[in-house]
Amino acid sequence: MGFSVFLATKYLKPKRSVASVITCVSILGVMLGVAAVIIVRSVMTGFGDEWEKKILSFKPHISILPVRGNVVANEDNIAAAVRALPGVTCVTPEVDTRVLLSYRERVLAPVLLGVDAGDFTAAYKIGAPRAGTFDLDGDSIVLGVHAARALGCWVGDEVTVYSPKTLASQDEVFLPIKWKVVGIFSCGQYDYDSGYAVASLANVRDLMGLEKGVFAIHVKTDCPTDPAKFHALVETVVETAQSPSTPLRALTWREADRELFAALAVEKNMTAVLLLLISLVALFCVMNTLLVLTVQKTPEIGLLKALGFSRREIMGVFMTHGLVQCTAGIVLGLLASWAVLSNLQRIVEWLGSIGVPVFPESVYGLAEIPHRVIFSDIVWTVAFVYAFGWLASFIPALIASTKDPVKALE
Numbered sequence: 001m002g003f004s005v006f007l008a009t010k011y012l013k014p015k016r017s018v019a020s021v022i023t024c025v026s027i028l029g030v031m032l033g034v035a036a037v038i039i040v041r042s043v044m045t046g047f048g049d050e051w052e053k054k055i056l057s058f059k060p061h062i063s064i065l066p067v068r069g070n071v072v073a074n075e076d077n078i079a080a081a082v083r084a085l086p087g088v089t090c091v092t093p094e095v096d097t098r099v100l101l102s103y104r105e106r107v108l109a110p111v112l113l114g115v116d117a118g119d120f121t122a123a124y125k126i127g128a129p130r131a132g133t134f135d136l137d138g139d140s141i142v143l144g145v146h147a148a149r150a151l152g153c154w155v156g157d158e159v160t161v162y163s164p165k166t167l168a169s170q171d172e173v174f175l176p177i178k179w180k181v182v183g184i185f186s187c188g189q190y191d192y193d194s195g196y197a198v199a200s201l202a203n204v205r206d207l208m209g210l211e212k213g214v215f216a217i218h219v220k221t222d223c224p225t226d227p228a229k230f231h232a233l234v235e236t237v238v239e240t241a242q243s244p245s246t247p248l249r250a251l252t253w254r255e256a257d258r259e260l261f262a263a264l265a266v267e268k269n270m271t272a273v274l275l276l277l278i279s280l281v282a283l284f285c286v287m288n289t290l291l292v293l294t295v296q297k298t299p300e301i302g303l304l305k306a307l308g309f310s311r312r313e314i315m316g317v318f319m320t321h322g323l324v325q326c327t328a329g330i331v332l333g334l335l336a337s338w339a340v341l342s343n344l345q346r347i348v349e350w351l352g353s354i355g356v357p358v359f360p361e362s363v364y365g366l367a368e369i370p371h372r373v374i375f376s377d378i379v380w381t382v383a384f385v386y387a388f389g390w391l392a393s394f395i396p397a398l399i400a401s402t403k404d405p406v407k408a409l410e
Helices: 003-012 018-058 075-083 117-123 145-151 190-195 201-207 227-241 258-296 298-306 311-342 344-353 375-401
Strands: 062-066 088-098 100-103 106-108 111-114 140-144 158-162 177-185 196-199 216-221 248-252
Touching (some): 018 311, 062 227, 075 216, 088 201, 111 201, 140 145, 196 201, 227 248, 258 311
Antiparallel strands (some): 062 248, 100 158, 158 177
16 A cells, blocks of 8 residues: 555544544535436436437338428329338328317317328327227317317317418418317327327318328338438438439438427536536535645644655645545445435335425326436546546645645644
8 A cells, every 4th residue: 555545544534523524524415416417317318218219109200301392292102112111110191280170169279190090000109099099081080188188179079170271372261171089199298199180191181272292201210219220211211202303301300309309408418517516516525624634734744744755745645535535425426326216216206105296297297207327427427526526636735745844843
């Protein structure tokens, strides 16, 4: 054992002094800071995963859209060609538009998905109907559960549908029509359950005054989260779908929801920065501990310098003392975060039982609080604590090494 490590370990032994109390508080502060950052980052990563899972199960992974105009012609041939590509799991030509729905003086403006009945259940992973069926034959419509509640209707009721062409066209009049609610779906995500309705492709075409064509061809793949493979597949899909008469482009799921993912990333990073301030405050406590220690050990420092120990060796004592505190806090913080994340659902349920609902299922639509630990989060958290711990230890160590041995021994 080197001299610096030996003396730093000796100074760490509790002696019921102010420095010992501050040392314990410093280690505890570092522990809480590390644990808080890892726990919060893991939970927010879990929420991001849930958002991604729900987006991928409901929304298309690739949307083939026209470069100019609104209508994709020859959609059946394009869909057949794209459907034959390896990696493509589902292709659905659709007419998607926002409409007005009215029922007993209540009005809602959801996005109406015009899709064939067979394609709907294959492309939209929403499980079994909450009520009714997903049969889109005839003048029928399927609503999200929250959309139905907002309108105050249910299976068997007739809702009035107003075409958006009524506002866009000055030469034609599109009269409102009545469609019967035949089913209610719920995918567990409020925005989708409240903002979407489904009808047959033929009915939505008539509603929009189209004789043929679609607004988009939606594609589902087996590799939406594999960047390299997905990017290559997007290029292949666009090349396969292109036609000389109608130039087409692709819109991926990340591009369609880039604002959401950007907001989640910013929120996640800002929360981590704010929580790291806890560790920063704790590291100031580490510096205070060392400053108090340098005052207490002034005679010993003077004696060591008189015996010939170098400034570098004395600095090493206090630097080691500070880094040992940081290491102890980091280790305890990692253990604490592992213990909390392993019992997170039990903790949430216990808090709910004493009247502190931190994760109500009715709000988030999830039975359990999600979390996922990313190794890189642990690495940069530990690196941050060590970097600022080194700085916090350097100043007191420098002060101790520059003490005059004559004055120190007086």
